[in-house]
Amino acid sequence: MVFVALNYRAYDGFFQDDEIDNISFAPYIGGGEFATGFATPLFLVNNFRPTGHLYFAVMGKLFGEDFPPYMTPIFALHLLNGCLIFALLRRIQVPVWHALAAAAFFLLSAAAFDAYWKPMYVFDLLCTAFSLASILLYSHRRWVLSFIAFWLAYKSKEPAVMLPIALLAWEHWFGERKYLRLTPFLLVSLSFGVQGLLRNPNKANDYTFHFTWKALGATIPFYARRFLLFRGSGLLLVGLLFIRDRRVWFWLMAGACFIFPLLFLPGRLFEAYFYLPLACAILGLAAAASRVNPAWAWMALLVWMPFNVHDLRKEQRVKLAADDEAYVFVETLNHWVAHHRSIGTLVYNRPPGAYHHWGVSAAWHIAHHALDLPAYSADSPEGKKAMAAQVTAYGVWDEAAKRLDLRARTPGL
Numbered sequence: 001m002v003f004v005a006l007n008y009r010a011y012d013g014f015f016q017d018d019e020i021d022n023i024s025f026a027p028y029i030g031g032g033e034f035a036t037g038f039a040t041p042l043f044l045v046n047n048f049r050p051t052g053h054l055y056f057a058v059m060g061k062l063f064g065e066d067f068p069p070y071m072t073p074i075f076a077l078h079l080l081n082g083c084l085i086f087a088l089l090r091r092i093q094v095p096v097w098h099a100l101a102a103a104a105f106f107l108l109s110a111a112a113f114d115a116y117w118k119p120m121y122v123f124d125l126l127c128t129a130f131s132l133a134s135i136l137l138y139s140h141r142r143w144v145l146s147f148i149a150f151w152l153a154y155k156s157k158e159p160a161v162m163l164p165i166a167l168l169a170w171e172h173w174f175g176e177r178k179y180l181r182l183t184p185f186l187l188v189s190l191s192f193g194v195q196g197l198l199r200n201p202n203k204a205n206d207y208t209f210h211f212t213w214k215a216l217g218a219t220i221p222f223y224a225r226r227f228l229l230f231r232g233s234g235l236l237l238v239g240l241l242f243i244r245d246r247r248v249w250f251w252l253m254a255g256a257c258f259i260f261p262l263l264f265l266p267g268r269l270f271e272a273y274f275y276l277p278l279a280c281a282i283l284g285l286a287a288a289a290s291r292v293n294p295a296w297a298w299m300a301l302l303v304w305m306p307f308n309v310h311d312l313r314k315e316q317r318v319k320l321a322a323d324d325e326a327y328v329f330v331e332t333l334n335h336w337v338a339h340h341r342s343i344g345t346l347v348y349n350r351p352p353g354a355y356h357h358w359g360v361s362a363a364w365h366i367a368h369h370a371l372d373l374p375a376y377s378a379d380s381p382e383g384k385k386a387m388a389a390q391v392t393a394y395g396v397w398d399e400a401a402k403r404l405d406l407r408a409r410t411p412g413l
Contacts, residue, residue, distance in 0.1 A: 003079065003107045006309065009316055010075075010117045011068040014323040017359020018120040019056075020330065023065070024362035025371065026056035038155060041188070043195035051130075051156040052123035059119075065330065065366065070119045077125040078116040082107040084132040085279060089286050091139050092174075092247045097294035101301055102286035106279060108305070110312040111226045114272040117319060121272040127157035128276040131258075138167055139174070147184055154192060159258050159276060161196070164189040166254040173246040206267030218266040223259060226274045227281060228304070229311045237281055240288050247287035255280030325352040325402055330363045332404040333395075337367040340393065343408060344368065346375040347383045348395040352404075387411065 015023065034057075037050035055073065063069045082103045089099035115121045130153035137146035146167075153160035164185035171179060200207070224234035237255075240248050259277040262268075289297045329352045337343075346364045351357075361375040376383035378394075386392050387409060394409035 002104075004075065006108065006312060007075070007116065007316075009320065010071050012323075013071075013117065013320060014067050014327040015065070015330070016118065016120065016322070016326055017355045017362070019070075019118065020326075020366065021358045021362040022053065022056040022120070023060045024365045026053045027060035028371065029053065029057055038152075041191060043192060043199050045199055045201045049123055049156055051126045051152055055122050055126075056119075065334075074116055074119055074122060074125065077122070077129060078107065081125065081128050081132065081279065084129065084136060085283060088132060088136055088139075088283060091136060092287060094247075094286055094290045095294060098286055098290045098297055101289070101294065101297040102282050105285075105301055105304075106282045108308065109278065109282075110308050110315060111229060112271055112273075112275040112278050113312065113315045114270065114319075115275040117316075118272070121275070123157045124272050124275045127153050127160050128279055129153075130156060131160050131163050131276060132279065134163060135166065135170065135254075138170060143181055150185060151188070154188075158192075158196060159261055159273075161189050161192050162257040162260060165257045166250075169250055169253050173250055207265070208267070209261075209264045210266055211264050215264050215266040219263045219269065222269045223262065223274055223277070226271055227278065229307060234281070237284065240284060243288050243291075245287060245291070248284050251280050251284030251287060255284065322353045326355065328352070328402060329355065329397065329404050330366075332406060333363050333367045336393065336406045337364075340408060341368070343391055343393050344370075344373045345386050345390060345392045346373075346395065347378050347387055347392045347409070348375065348397075349378040350397045350399070352397050352399075352402075 033048075034050050034054060037044065037048050037053075059070050059073070085106050086099045086103045089102055090096070094102075112124075115124050130149045134146045134149035134153060137149055150160065150163050150167075153163060164182060167185055168179065168182055171177060171182060197209075200209075221231070224232050227234035227237065237252060240252060255277045258280060259274070262273050262277075286297075333346075346360070348360055351360050357375070357377060364375040365371055365373055374382070374386065376386055378384070378387075387394070388411055390411065392409050393406060395404055395406040397404055
């Protein structure tokens with residue numbers, strides 16, 4: 001109830017470019033392609049993540065561009081992950097009140113705010129849910145179900161490829177040290193990891209791994225700040241390593257595994273990516289706090305909450321302002337196309353905010369209920385050629401007025 005009270009305004013938001021892009025094509029993906037995506041052991045170079053794209057396929061078919069319904073599954077997944085954190089803490093014999101404090105810390109934290117405010121990060125929510133479920137099932141000796149959850153975690157997002165290393169640590173510290181039962185997990189992890197490095201189609205862009213000190217100089221400060229929302233706060237977790245408790249060591253090691261690939265992607269610094277490592281960090285912190293009276297944990301939570309809520313409100317204002325711009329842009333396109341369906345080419349100058357070309361193209365496709373209509377930047381060679389050869393829809397985003405000026409443009413004018 002507290003989480004919903006703090007975040008209900010997420011229902012007032014709208015789709016950003018990545019979300020519009022997914023809605024433009026996911027509902028048209030056939031069941032056979034989804035089945036292949038779930039089952040294939042091959043690295044998918046087209047970045048198809050069947051679990052998250054299934055969400056967009058279903059929601060897109062049911063609700064189209066009606067934004068509020070998209071948020072209910074997002075909230076539900078976040079709350080589910082809070083329940084999994086509670087269950088995992090009880091599994092490692094953390095007392096109830098400590099476990100509840102940890103779940104509250106996770107559910108209310110603004111550290112990974114975007115993950116539960118934007119449908120685009122359903123991939124991170126699902127990856128976290130299946131990863132935590134895999135560890136929980138493994139701890140209950142449900143090997144097959146744990147493997148299925150691991151598979152689905154990877155099919156949600158790639159950082160789950162590190163999960164078998166965490167399971168190996170669980171087997172060493174809490175299991176019977178029968179490491180052979182982890183062979184399927186490790187082989188799948190190795191296979192996807194090697195394929196990802198060799199078949200990664202992204203060269204010299206934001207999705208390219210940079211195994212350099214410069215990359216770490218950008219990523220470590222960014223993620224270290226996210227834990228308690230002040231500079232370097234994540235580095236305080238290093239102090240927990242001096243506590244002689246395998247439960248603490250395990251969860252810190254698991255968090256390090258999941259964040260490790262992110263440290264070499266300086267071009268992809270997003271707070272939602274911290275969602276799974278944050279869950280592990282909180283599990284480790286709760287295990288350490290279980291050694292003291294739970295009243296201290298709740299007092300720390302109460303002291304931290306005003307700072308957290310302040311950051312939460314600030315991020316909400318920024319997000320809703322950007323969503324308002326996106327709504328005006330997309331709705332103007334929809335209204336204009338409804339009266340000019342014969343014009344199939346869009347040339348645009350300056351999209352709103354952080355909208356990228358794929359978001360503009362996707363919005364144009366959705367407005368026309370089509371998949372292959374051209375949308376070009378006015379500065380591109382394709383855009384200049386289109387304006388010289390045919391009637392186009394020409395749009396300019398007025399940043400001062402926060403509106404899209406759109407008109408039909410004939411060649412030579």
